[in-house]
Amino acid sequence: MAPGTERRGTQSWGHWRLQGPTCVRHPWVAWAAASLRHACWAGVFSQPQRDKGNAHRAAGRALAFTWLRIL
Secondary structure, X not given: OOEEEEEEXXXXXXXXXXXXXXXXXXXXXXXXXXXXXXXXXXXXHHHHHHHXXXXXXXXXHHHHHHHHHHO
16 A cells, blocks of 8 residues: 655665555545545645645545554
């Protein structure tokens, strides 16, 4: 689920650590988006992500990864 960063010299790029179908990751992201209504900390976590300039989907993926670590 978590993206990884690979570095060689001065270059760095991101990639998914586990290759798999999107349908495996989608339920986590959808569940995290639904948790915004029920978990007050999720909204508190998501708003600074949006303020930094992250897109709605990127903030949702970050929230899903945080939920995954909690569970």
